[in-house]
Amino acid sequence: MNNFSIISSLLDNDFYKFTMQNAVIKLFPLAKAKYEFINRGQHSFPKNFDKILKENLNKMAYLKLSNEERIFLEKNCPYLDSSYLDFLNKYQYNPKEVNIFQRGENIQMHIEGLWSRTILWEVPLMAIISELYYKLTKRQKISEKKITSITKEKLNKYKKLQVKIGEFGTRRRFSYKVHKLVLKTLTEEGTPFFMGSSNVHLSHIFSKKPIGTQGHEWVMFHAAKYGFRIADRIAMENWFNIYKGNLGIALSDTYTSPIFFKNFNKQFSNIFKGIRHDSGDPIFFTKETIKHYKKFKINPIRKKIIFSDNLDPCKVAYISSFCKNKINTCFGIGTNFTNDVGLPSMKIVIKMVKALPEKKWISVVKLSNIKEKSTGEKNMICFAKKILHI
Known part of the structure; x- marks a missing residue:
């Protein structure tokens, strides 16, 4: 398990994370963000899950954009300009931005730092959690x-x-x-x-x-x-x-x-x-x-x-x-x-919970079209609904 690395490329992530990162660097370079893991499916995590998860995160610190990957982005995404690609060339994940705690079968996770840096964590982290969960609970998939x-x-x-x-x-x-x-x-x-x-x-x-x-x-x-x-x-x-x-x-x-x-x-x-x-x-x-x-x-x-x-x-x-x-x-x-492999799929999300646009932290919320998909602090959700007459 220890030699196994789930994320092997800096680009193993959703495209919209890079397009947003580019915009954040240009418009809000000093803004900070906090994210939180939400276990919607109430999944029970096995013993030492947090330690193995941390090992995987630590390996991500060594990922670098390769020349070949940069050429691929230049060719296929011309609207990502060279100043952004230069940033990505130097970018490395910093595992210190992620705090993970395990209490019994529950996992808590917080991510905090400059928005332009922490924005890339969400998707690969969820992919790692999902893959480790199936591996460590020894769930058998179809062929x-x-x-x-x-x-x-x-x-x-x-x-x-x-x-x-x-x-x-x-x-x-x-x-x-x-x-x-x-x-x-x-x-x-x-x-x-x-x-x-x-x-x-x-x-x-x-x-x-x-x-x-x-x-x-x-x-x-x-x-x-x-x-x-x-x-x-x-x-x-x-x-x-x-x-x-x-x-x-x-x-x-x-x-x-x-x-x-x-x-x-x-x-x-x-x-x-x-x-x-x-x-x-x-x-x-x-x-x-x-x-x-x-x-x-x-x-x-x-x-x-x-x-x-x-x-x-x-x-x-x-x-x-x-x-x-x-x-x-x-x-x-x-x-x-x-994830259609004969097993129940996980219901997990990682969401931004706070933003620091300038001087103070502000709770952020999402008010989806359905209640189950809304996220954020209850008080702030009530406040947003009041302001928006929802």
Whole structure:
């Protein structure tokens, strides 16, 4: 176990972490952040889990961006400029930013430091926790042959539906090996419907462009700095200023979709290529999105919705049949691709809980379209709801 390293590349992470990191360095270089591990599934962790987890984190300190990886980013992500790639060249994980405690079968974890540095921890940490959990609890998965055939089966369903799909499953994958196997199958068999993966390292291995834009923490930080009412708007404004229309998908549910649509004015509705849906009823959301575009005399068929909320072939069939000829779609499928191995998948998250935009720490919250996906301190959630009249 000790010689085994779960994360073997600095790029074994979701693409949106790098795009956000670039924006943070440019706009908020001195801001700090705190993150916390949330065990939604109440999983019981085996004895000494914390020690083995720390060993894996310590190994991450030696990861460096290789020349070949830099060339891959230059070629496939031209909007990540050379000043950012120079930063990434020098970047190394600092395990001192992560505190882990185990009490009985519970794991507590806090991450704290400059936002521009700590932003990269969340996804690989979750991937490590997931892989170690299955390894140390000696859970037996189905065979690799069966995993490949299940992936092909799903792919055939998506091909029949003629829907575009992406793979978003790094954070809760069964293991790196399974993730790689699934991606190999998707890359070899998925043309022209498979759009790529959010995992930058595996995108490099399989010569695909990585996909993704921004996560909820981008908007959550803006709420801490500028207030809940205008967080969505300023977050979009700043994003556009950095990327000039590239990576143009807006995230719709940090403070519920009705609040997002209030901020998604005519200018943004025109310049952003579409919206990501990550919580709540997808059909209701689609109707609201179409209504919103029509209000500004924008033809919805020129826009798209990226659906990414806990998808499987049944849900995709249901959503895509409703959206057909109304608005374009793409489906980001996570755990259902990378952790469909005959075992229950883990329900874990790591979320930003506090931000220090300037002089003092401010609790941050996310008010999803459904209560279960909301995060943050109860008092702050109440305060945000009051301010936003939710």
